[in-house]
Amino acid sequence: MNRRYSWFNITSLTLGFAFLYIPMIILVIYSFNASKLVTVWAGFSTRWYGELFQNEAFLDAAWVTLKVGLASSTLATVLGTMAAYVMVRSGRFMGRTLFSGMIYAPLVMPEVITGLSLLLLFISIGLDRGVLTIILAHTTFSMCYVSVVVSSRLASFDQSLEEAALDLGCTPFDAFRSVTLPIITPAVLSGWLLAFTLSLDDLVIASFTSGPSATTLPIKIFSAVRLGVSPEINALSTILISIVTFGVISASLISKRAIARQRREEQEALQV
Amino acid sequence: MDLRKLFLILVPYSWLLALFLIPFAIVLKIALSDYAIAIPPYVPTLDGIGNWSDFKTFLSELDFENFIFLTEDELYWRAYLSSAKIAFLSTLMTLLVGFPLAYAMARAASEWRPTLMMLAILPFWTSFLIRVYAWKSILSQEGYLNQVLLWVGVIDSPLMILNTNTAVYIGIVYTYLPFMVLPVYAALEKLDDTLLEAAEDLGCSRFQAFWLVTVPLSKPGIIAGCFLVFIPALGEFVIPSVLGGSDTLMIGKVLWEEFFSNRDWPVASAVAVILLLLLILPIVLFQRNEQKQREAEK
Numbered sequence: 001m002n003r004r005y006s007w008f009n010i011t012s013l014t015l016g017f018a019f020l021y022i023p024m025i026i027l028v029i030y031s032f033n034a035s036k037l038v039t040v041w042a043g044f045s046t047r048w049y050g051e052l053f054q055n056e057a058f059l060d061a062a063w064v065t066l067k068v069g070l071a072s073s074t075l076a077t078v079l080g081t082m083a084a085y086v087m088v089r090s091g092r093f094m095g096r097t098l099f100s101g102m103i104y105a106p107l108v109m110p111e112v113i114t115g116l117s118l119l120l121l122f123i124s125i126g127l128d129r130g131v132l133t134i135i136l137a138h139t140t141f142s143m144c145y146v147s148v149v150v151s152s153r154l155a156s157f158d159q160s161l162e163e164a165a166l167d168l169g170c171t172p173f174d175a176f177r178s179v180t181l182p183i184i185t186p187a188v189l190s191g192w193l194l195a196f197t198l199s200l201d202d203l204v205i206a207s208f209t210s211g212p213s214a215t216t217l218p219i220k221i222f223s224a225v226r227l228g229v230s231p232e233i234n235a236l237s238t239i240l241i242s243i244v245t246f247g248v249i250s251a252s253l254i255s256k257r258a259i260a261r262q263r264r265e266e267q268e269a270l271q272v
Numbered sequence: 273m274d275l276r277k278l279f280l281i282l283v284p285y286s287w288l289l290a291l292f293l294i295p296f297a298i299v300l301k302i303a304l305s306d307y308a309i310a311i312p313p314y315v316p317t318l319d320g321i322g323n324w325s326d327f328k329t330f331l332s333e334l335d336f337e338n339f340i341f342l343t344e345d346e347l348y349w350r351a352y353l354s355s356a357k358i359a360f361l362s363t364l365m366t367l368l369v370g371f372p373l374a375y376a377m378a379r380a381a382s383e384w385r386p387t388l389m390m391l392a393i394l395p396f397w398t399s400f401l402i403r404v405y406a407w408k409s410i411l412s413q414e415g416y417l418n419q420v421l422l423w424v425g426v427i428d429s430p431l432m433i434l435n436t437n438t439a440v441y442i443g444i445v446y447t448y449l450p451f452m453v454l455p456v457y458a459a460l461e462k463l464d465d466t467l468l469e470a471a472e473d474l475g476c477s478r479f480q481a482f483w484l485v486t487v488p489l490s491k492p493g494i495i496a497g498c499f500l501v502f503i504p505a506l507g508e509f510v511i512p513s514v515l516g517g518s519d520t521l522m523i524g525k526v527l528w529e530e531f532f533s534n535r536d537w538p539v540a541s542a543v544a545v546i547l548l549l550l551l552i553l554p555i556v557l558f559q560r561n562e563q564k565q566r567e568a569e570k
Binding site: 008010012013016019024027083085090095102103106111113117118121139143172200221237244245247 | 276277280285287288291292293294295296299302369370373375376377379380386388390391392393394395397403405406407409410412414415446449503504506507508509510513514524527528531537541544551555559
């Protein structure tokens, strides 16, 4: 195969990734700036990190965000996996079209509409807005992402494996647990991770569905950002960027190793 | 149908009905209600669903007052139009930036491609809000961009970029770039190089081969990428409110302000209903493109 290293390709890669990464790199560098003025460099300092960890409001918001993220992504993973199973395995049933429509619609729905509609629902049933309502809202849109991820894995694996387990005397639940689940686990895990990230990241839906008792980190960041640039937000952003970078790089290393192991095992099996 | 299967269907189904479909019915209902100074701030047009006489009064009193209001007030028309314009132009710009990047990624040596993929995906996992915020200190009057341009001597006085539509375009292109790069890359990666060689053997120049072979074969990826940028950009709220100025009109921002500042729920709901109607066409086209691609792969 002829892969040319032309100047054009090298320039596009350099410019493209520079565009993607320079803003974030600048943000990280200036979080260590000693000056309160974000655009003027005044020497290295970790002062803003110290102030960040003394800021009760940010710590509270971080705790709320973490609780909402863990609860909603776990719920969304369970519901999304069930929905994926229904979509791929249940064949025809009444209201299937509506069901698949409801799975795909939230993926393309503008956040302002999802947020508004859920808020109006919570008000009309008289549910106080707080942590619970944000969890319900986040679960609803992220279960759709989970179900898309899991159903593509479910659709691509050999169903005869499941049938074999059933023929060998497994109950349907046993067959699911010992055959299907191990195969779809990577997809379920990445679905969970996606749901968790979406929840941590969401500003619009959380703003609509939260009450005064619960403020998430994005809501806190947004109200600070609207006022202008602040070094504390830079410090907070740097922490979040490092967590994500660490997570993505380790996930890709793990999956690389898993693929390599699988290949090796397949080769060994062929040699035997 | 056995009980277990019924349970499996019923749980996610009823969740989505309760928290996705019913909320929409409520939005529609409130969009048809009248504004009132009360809590909640609207006069219900339909209560007691299932009651036939109530339903008849509802039908007779049904009014599209809020929708008529939207057509009469110039603000909303301009907001829809300017959202469509901003979303359309920024989609084109994202394609112009994203295509060369995806092309170069697909042409890179195969041992490099997973790393490049990871580099393209990483920003997608990073907080959207933070990525938008990062531009604030770059584009402001005393920001880094102006500092560099002044230092190089391209300009004499700082440019006003932050709080204008230009900043909104930059923000959209920046944050949605991964959505364009990934589908285009997926289409280009599958491209068979021998087709290009054949085209060149048959007398095409390299540019002709690119235009006649590469571009048509990557069309599904380009279309998917464009919709993935256009659809969310149309209802965008965060970017215009962080980077845009007071004259930046986008419908997501109007809806937000109508709801949180003016507390006019019926009008906010009517704005949402029309936004949704506007999105139906692109969403249907997008789904059709995806379906065609799936069938082509079979």
